Amino acid sequence: MLKQYVVDPSMLPWKNGETEGVTFRGQVMLSGDDGGPEAFRFVFDPCIKVYAHMHLTSQFQVLLGGFMDLPKETMKLRPVAVHYTDHNVSYGPFSVGGDHHVLVLHPRRAGLVTMGNRDARRKINLTGRQISGMEKDTEWVAIAGHEDMRCKFLLPPMTGPEAMMLECPPNMTIPVNAPVYGRYEVVLKGGVVMEGRALTPPGLRYVEGDEQPSPLTTGPEGATVMFFSFDKDAREGGLAGDELSMLGAEAMAKAI
Numbered sequence: 001m002l003k004q005y006v007v008d009p010s011m012l013p014w015k016n017g018e019t020e021g022v023t024f025r026g027q028v029m030l031s032g033d034d035g036g037p038e039a040f041r042f043v044f045d046p047c048i049k050v051y052a053h054m055h056l057t058s059q060f061q062v063l064l065g066g067f068m069d070l071p072k073e074t075m076k077l078r079p080v081a082v083h084y085t086d087h088n089v090s091y092g093p094f095s096v097g098g099d100h101h102v103l104v105l106h107p108r109r110a111g112l113v114t115m116g117n118r119d120a121r122r123k124i125n126l127t128g129r130q131i132s133g134m135e136k137d138t139e140w141v142a143i144a145g146h147e148d149m150r151c152k153f154l155l156p157p158m159t160g161p162e163a164m165m166l167e168c169p170p171n172m173t174i175p176v177n178a179p180v181y182g183r184y185e186v187v188l189k190g191g192v193v194m195e196g197r198a199l200t201p202p203g204l205r206y207v208e209g210d211e212q213p214s215p216l217t218t219g220p221e222g223a224t225v226m227f228f229s230f231d232k233d234a235r236e237g238g239l240a241g242d243e244l245s246m247l248g249a250e251a252m253a254k255a256i
Contacts, residue, residue, distance in 0.1 A: 002209035032109030052092035052115040066100030086128030087237030182208035191219030
């Protein structure tokens with residue numbers, strides 16, 4: 001069975017939010033209320049210290065504008081960039097600024113738990129992965145048999161979770177494989193038709209299942225699309241009704 005969700009952010013309202021003194025504007029792109037994926041779009045006000053926290057499922061953060069500087073020297077992120085964490089992996093504090101703009105993508109409802117909570121710290125996934133990659137650090141690769149297309153991997157397949165950027169010419173049909181653990185497909189430039197809907201940046205589709213989804217078709221100006229594929233960690237964690245889940249759900253509900 002295949003799950004599919006298509007989101008046109010131009011049709012969604014913006015909301016002002018605040019969490020632990022951090023202010024932002026945001027859109028709920030997918031709520032996860034039906035047991036499906038959860039996705040947000042945020043524009044944070046400049047902040048030198050966004051508090052350390054974790055999400056209860058796997059997470060891709062896609063930096064589209066500004067900067068995000070995490071404590072690790074290798075994680076001074078500039079767009080386009082991706083930051084991935086497994087479920088219950090703590091990260092931060094970090095700073096943001098410079099017209100910051102980010103997508104937060106989960107395979108299902110994740111919640112948010114601050115590391116200021118001692119009980120939550122006992123449930124950190126100490127063996128979980130935290131990986132990042134930036135477009136500027138990766139070379140384009142030609143695609144055999146398609147001289148007018150090229151791709152680059154911000155997170156290559158061998159990392160487990162995968163983040164691939166694909167640049168395509170106008171009016172091209174792009175076949176896609178079965179997204180067993182779930183995949184987000186995000187328009188970065190140009191236009192793409194997904195499930196009969198014409199989307200511009202940062203429109204997206206989420207697909208999950210063992211069936212092949214319908215192909216994507218680029219518009220008359222071509223398109224650059226990113227594919228964010230989860231692996232088996234996407235089936236771990238999430239809001240499950242326990243105390244930690246309640247904390248996470250309450251924090252997210254208060255924020256946006």
